[in-house]
Amino acid sequence: MLDIKMIRQNEDEVKERLATRGVKAEKIDELLAADKKRRELVVESETLRQQKNEVSEAIAQAKRNQQDASQQIARMKKVGQQIKELENNLKEAQTKVEYIASRLPNLPNPSIPVGPDESFNVELKKIGTPRKFDFTPKPHWEIGEKLGILDFARGAKAAGSRFVYYKGLGAKLERAVYNFMLDEHTKEGYTEILPPYIVNNASMYGTGQFPKFKEDVFQVEGQDMTLIPTAEVPLTNYYRDEVIPTEQLPVYFTALTPCFRSEAGSAGRDTRGLIRMHQFNKVEMVKYCKPENSYNELEKMTKNAGNIMEKLGLPYHIITLSTGDMGFSAAMTHDLEVWIPAQNMYREISSCSNCEDFQARRAHIQYRDKNGKLRYVHTLNGSGLAVGRTVAAILENYQNQDGTVTVPEVLRPYLHGLEVIK
Known part of the structure; x- marks a missing residue:
């Protein structure tokens, strides 16, 4: 606020x-x-x-x-x-x-591009070169279904559209991806957290989802409880209504959680595959820091997300979002977008945002400066990464003409040495 x-x-x-x-x-x-x-x-x-x-x-x-x-x-x-x-x-x-x-968005940082939509986003840099295929690359849902590792039809039968069963090596690949991510982030100084998957309204208000975006989530009927749309919510509310000891700053948290989103307003968009689901796994990064350090911490967080992409060997680029494309609570956002061969385009896989003191004011999270005066911390959050989208990117970028998928080298230890998914 x-x-x-x-x-x-x-x-x-x-x-x-x-x-x-x-x-x-x-x-x-x-x-x-x-x-x-x-x-x-x-x-x-x-x-x-x-x-x-x-x-x-x-x-x-x-x-x-x-x-x-x-x-x-x-x-x-x-x-x-x-x-x-x-x-x-x-x-x-x-x-x-x-x-x-409570319904006013955060002030945008003066340095970010001004524009009403994503067409005004600015590319910062490209990392990696998209692979040139000597055959027509297939979309990940077709690859996964033919390998018997993704089952969208039965997911729809059990729960409805935008749900999926991961099966066999599909489930193991998903698990390998998020365990790899967690291991990398904890090496970088993040404390791993296993948070609640259901939170109260005060927590949703603290991060800015409520009251404006209630239609975007799944609420427990008749109760002050909401299925989390992202681990940002429980991680940022960890210190709600508290004064963080100054010597503990900065605080880095990471967590793997399922995320639940109604995807209101997305009818007709990404109706197939893993890109836009009602339930998906995501590894999240959250930081609390002093105001004077927050933009340096944003750059570090963006590098933390990029580190995962580079070790997986996935081509991506980094963009700075325009004022009209940025999330409600953010003052500045860097998006990482991964190359999706079947779509011949980059798709978002991570958003790293500095919310400055916007969330801290709503959630009353403070620290004492060198003069002993209470001040609001700055909070940051970022995907490290969206796991389903990462799996989709692996299936498409590492596919072979015979329908098999080569396993990225960094994931093989998590799959007992498996080199190819057949």
Whole structure:
């Protein structure tokens, strides 16, 4: 959440920067008007409470002197009723401020490309050269089904569209991929976490999924519980409502979890294969750090994700997302996109984002600076990587003309030396 004081002090700049994310200036005007009314009501309430204290003292003094206090008592009742009405008005004003503020996205970093959609994203660099096939490469779902390691038909029968059974070497390949990722990240200083897969509304609010994006998730009916859309949610909420000891910063977490997404609004997109599923595994990276270090930590996180790609031998490129393509909580995002031969294009496999203090304000995560003053940490998150998409990329980039798939060398120890999936 944005700091309301910062918005008051930098109204024009906030309007200009949020306009690049589709927020109309009128929405900021509405927020500031509600905030002004709230602050006026706070002052008025404090004045009345002071009057109430003075009247209360006058009543007590009159009783001690055995004097008539009926006028003071009548005034006390009137002031008490005014305070009650003010409190109701103040609650309404505060609710309006919170309603608007909680739905405003993060301020984009001034250095990122400005544009309404993905066509304005900027490529930073390419790593690896896409393989030139001497046959027409098949899509991963066709490869997996012919090898008997992916079963989309029975996944749909059991659960519906966008679900799959991994079978035999398919399940082992998936397990090999995420174990490799976890091992690499823990070598880089991340602490492995096995978090809850269901979280409460406060956790979803803390990372910015709620209240704006409830349609994108699966909620437990009648309960304050939601299946996690990403491990970012439980990992970022680990320190919710806490002050992290300064000497512990930066904190690095990594976790493998299933992720559950309704994919609202994606009808007709990626209807086949592993690219867009309702349930998928993902290895996540989350960092907490001091504000002055967060962009350096973003570059490190991006390299951590790229390290996985390079060791797997998968061609990819890194792009910086435009203001219109970036996630709600992010101030800057680097996407890694892997080469998918059958589509002849790069597809997203990781997003690494610096959320600055946006999530920390919502989740009340702080530390003490060198002067002992409480400050909000900066939080970062990134996929390290989306496992299903990685499997899809391996099947397509390592496919052979006879329908077999060569196993990347770094995964062979996790598959008991297996070199080819037949």
